[in-house]
Amino acid sequence: MEQILNRIKDKIEIKISTKKRDDLYFFTVEKEQIEFILSYLKEQENFTHLAFMQAVDYLEDGKFQLTYMLYNYKIHINLGVNVLIDRKKAEMFSMHKLWPHIWQYQREIHELFGINFPGSPRVNESFVLEGWEEIPPMRRDFDTLEYSEKTFYQRPGRSTNDPKEYMKEKMYKNYADTPTIRREK
Amino acid sequence: MKKKDINEIEKQMKLANEGLPEKERALFSDARPSSVAPLNKYLEGFLNWARSRSMWMLAFGTGCGATELRPLMTSRFDMSRFGIAPRPTPRQAAIFVVGGYASIKTIKRIVRSYEEMQGPKYVIALGSCTINGGMYYDSYYTINRLDYYIPVDIYIAGCMPRPEALIAGFNRLKEKIRAGECEGMNKYTDNFDWYKKNQKQIIKDWNMPDYNW
Amino acid sequence: MNIWIKILYAIISISVATIYGLILGGFVRKIYARAHGRFGPPIWQPFLDIIQTHGRRVAISHGVMYYLGPVFRLGGGLGTYLFIPVIYGSVVFANFSMAGDLLLVMYFIFFGQLGMALGAGQGGHPYSPLGIARGLAQMSAFEVPFSLAVIAVAIQYQSLNITTIVAAQQGSILNWTLFTNPFAVIAAMISLLGMNMHSPFSIVLAPQEIPIGPPIEMNGSFLGILQTNRGLFAAAKLVLFMNLFFGGATNLLIMVIKTFFIYLVSVIVGASFPRFRPEQSFRFFLKWPTIIGIIGIIFVAYF
Structure with a gap:
């Protein structure tokens, strides 16, 4: 995978590159280079499978981040290609010529985030x-x-509790400390 | 009253079917649903007895509710010993089980299926989401109260209720049917305009007839 | 005989057959439930279902043929039943049997399905023509071994009158067609599996594939009539098979015992096998049962 990343780095400039797991990598590229890098990954590096495509709204930065999640069946590696686009001019190239099934994701993102994909079928x-x-x-x-x-009619009498306080009150009254959920760091 | 006046009133009573394109309007009925009064006490009591023992349900599984409906017909819970049988089509079913949260896209189908059922029809609403929105109370696309769109006979609270709770709910519905308290269909036809107003308020692209007979 | 007495007898006979068929249906549901490890519905559940469907307050109709469909279906069931002598030697249960009634009965078995096809087609739901196409194709397929078996029986007894055929089988148990011509009986019993539409041949009313098939738009009383017919038609078919192949019955008790065991064959097969695909079902009927039926005819004609 390192070799692949080096080969890509020779061709274009990669902004951020992170390794989440042994088989999960992310990197961020410029918007103009996304078409080149995706077709290169598909044709040359065997990332033939587009698992999904998703968008994230970074409201504070004024950006949308689009993620193309690719998979390589030869070396079994997931690769996420991120691209940041401007929130005010939310528009992206359609990739339906590389993977025909991407039109469905683009249609979903167009509806839920309002990002436009000119040329994508049935968008x-x-x-x-x-x-x-x-x-x-x-x-x-x-x-x-x-x-x-x-829009919807509220039913009166709805109340909410703080889960931690409520559990302490109802279930762990006799304990000194309330057990907390441990998360791995 | 003159005959001409009656005709004019009837014309006003007709449904507009505004959602349909002009050329399709003739294909669908524009008659309003009318309520049907129960028969006399003893005959209706006899029919209610039969209805409460032969409950044909249409399971409208939305989201997690569908998962809790399936075990009902397995050998562990076995709903058939109570006379509950699943029917695959709304035309034959008498009990409409709404299994959980209903998005606006779903409520369109729910209304349509409910109206296609032949009455007397009863509605069981599963889960907290149909009562007050449950964990989806702040969602932009799921309704909070089902009883503003179709009349509900029994709510089963829980997130999600277990199959045992469902069976308890069915038994409660059975008692209500025996007592003749479930007149949801007549409630729907009597307050037809109110229900339609609520439905059309959230379903923005209304592209079906006003009443799906 | 006075025609009014005849009508009275026919009504008694039809009611007994319908009630018996419905109880049999409830009993079979119970057996299936037990095979699944459940309690199952009570035996009288079919009656409750019929009362409930007739008790609907509104019923939507789609036109004239929609009304006539269930009527044709019930007519087919009644026609099948009324020309079969149920109990040998009984006046009440002799029905309208006459010379050559076997051909008429075979016609009526087909007639109900054709009438149903017209009625369900007008419902306009895409699944009903699908179910009807399956039903008619399967019916044509299982008619082949059944017809061969009936031809074998007709050659054997030199008659198309059911009463004569039953009379020829009286006396000893060895006079039954089951023992005099086993091949024809095997072919006919396999076609009975298709006729009763339990799995593996339940492709017409397959609720998981084509939601309930032909009667998908039927509601209220229309469905009630169809359910009544299901009980009557089941009883009629079983009685016909009992008469042709299992020596008939001389009283009601023997009729009940014999038909129950004939039906049990279908139920055991149905509880143990999953459903065929349509083309598998058609091919099955046109292969082994047909060959066995031809062997039955050769057996009876030359040996």
């Missing part, structure tokens, strides 16, 4: 939201709670 059809009229709901400046309260 304007509604995916899960039928007749949606607000701004795309997965953008982080969309307030779902406010929208829900405005």
